[in-house]
Amino acid sequence: MLLEQGPSYREGFFLKQEMLTRIRRELHQIPELGFKEYKTQQYLLDYINQLPQEALRVEMWRTGIFVRVQGNVGQKTIGYRADIDGLPLTEETGYEFQSTHDGRMHACGHDFHMTIALGALTRLAQKPADDDVVFLFQPAEEGPGGAEPMLQSEAMDRHRPDVIFGLHVAPELPVGSVSSKPGLLFANTSELFIDFKGVGGHAAFPHLTHDMVVTASAFVSHLQQIVARRVDPLDSAVITIGKIEAGTVQNIIAQAARLEGTIRTLSPEAMEKVKGEIEKVARGYEIANDCDIHIDYGANYHQVFNDAEQVQHFEKIVKETDYRFQDANMAMTGEDFGYMLKEIPGFMFWLGVDSEAGLHQSTLKPKEEALTVGVNIVEKTLRNL
Numbered sequence: 001m002l003l004e005q006g007p008s009y010r011e012g013f014f015l016k017q018e019m020l021t022r023i024r025r026e027l028h029q030i031p032e033l034g035f036k037e038y039k040t041q042q043y044l045l046d047y048i049n050q051l052p053q054e055a056l057r058v059e060m061w062r063t064g065i066f067v068r069v070q071g072n073v074g075q076k077t078i079g080y081r082a083d084i085d086g087l088p089l090t091e092e093t094g095y096e097f098q099s100t101h102d103g104r105m106h107a108c109g110h111d112f113h114m115t116i117a118l119g120a121l122t123r124l125a126q127k128p129a130d131d132d133v134v135f136l137f138q139p140a141e142e143g144p145g146g147a148e149p150m151l152q153s154e155a156m157d158r159h160r161p162d163v164i165f166g167l168h169v170a171p172e173l174p175v176g177s178v179s180s181k182p183g184l185l186f187a188n189t190s191e192l193f194i195d196f197k198g199v200g201g202h203a204a205f206p207h208l209t210h211d212m213v214v215t216a217s218a219f220v221s222h223l224q225q226i227v228a229r230r231v232d233p234l235d236s237a238v239i240t241i242g243k244i245e246a247g248t249v250q251n252i253i254a255q256a257a258r259l260e261g262t263i264r265t266l267s268p269e270a271m272e273k274v275k276g277e278i279e280k281v282a283r284g285y286e287i288a289n290d291c292d293i294h295i296d297y298g299a300n301y302h303q304v305f306n307d308a309e310q311v312q313h314f315e316k317i318v319k320e321t322d323y324r325f326q327d328a329n330m331a332m333t334g335e336d337f338g339y340m341l342k343e344i345p346g347f348m349f350w351l352g353v354d355s356e357a358g359l360h361q362s363t364l365k366p367k368e369e370a371l372t373v374g375v376n377i378v379e380k381t382l383r384n385l
């Protein structure tokens, strides 16, 4: 799993690209799913424990960690959030440091997010900012959602920031650039799990069965009609089915099927509307196909809505560096960080990592030079927000 010794703060090259690359590669090898980030948490703790401890207060929360760095003045507390979980995907990057966990991959850049947080934390532990700073290493962003329970935790009461921000890697942006916008940045999301139960049987006698492969397939297509014909064209929605499961063998008609997907909308109201439409279609399918359909919405994430004043401030901070700030468009990605921004003013920004493959692809290869860019920008923002 980890390299033999793990990164050592005492080796003295902790601020350099080389060290950031090493940390990123080690974290990349141990992706874990939401609330199972045990090795990841241990790795982070091992690193944090090597830093100068004078200004630090470390508190575990489930598989996550709060790290508070006491400021010189401590008038307010600035929060910085990094998500730490990986995805259920088999890596195909060909990296020599690729995932050692079968069917798990850091395909959403959380290895970058953590490394950048450790880099900025290292600098602040050496030379604290004027304000107090809290690093939130948050589990389960990809699901089932760690931000909301972390926000409601007693530990959060002890560390609650006055302002908070976070970043996400952006494969389509060049290294050296960041991007954000005031207001709505990311969508409202809801997971979607639909179970179909009918009557299976012999492949040669379809008329004696209620085939759930045919029913579920038609249902998938019908979901797209909801987006095309039930949502105002000037509004937007996405329904994606990412997984279909049904059947046992080629000559048995399936008695059960399951769809797994996600819904994305630009407002909480549109989310309710889309869910209502899905339920109506399901009732119709139950009658037309003599089956039972059960819908479960799994985890729901509140939209990411950036505070205009904080984004303006951030843009100014970036423009004082050699890095480039550009205006972002809204995206249908989801982020449970939206729950934190609902209660605490702040923002999220994209960090350019220039990868041909996109987020959630098995070949995602973010450029590691972006780690230094991320650390520089996060550190400067933490000192100046």
Ligand SMILES: CC(=O)N[C@@H](CCC[C@H](N)C(=O)O)C(=O)O
Pocket (backbone or CB within 6 Å): 108, 141, 142, 143, 168, 189, 190, 191, 261, 262, 263, 299, 301, 332, 333, 334, 335, 336, 359
């Ligand atoms: C940044 C990003 O890719 N976030 C995920 C969040 C997933 C939320 C949930 N599991 C869902 O699928 O609805 C995304 O897929 O946008």
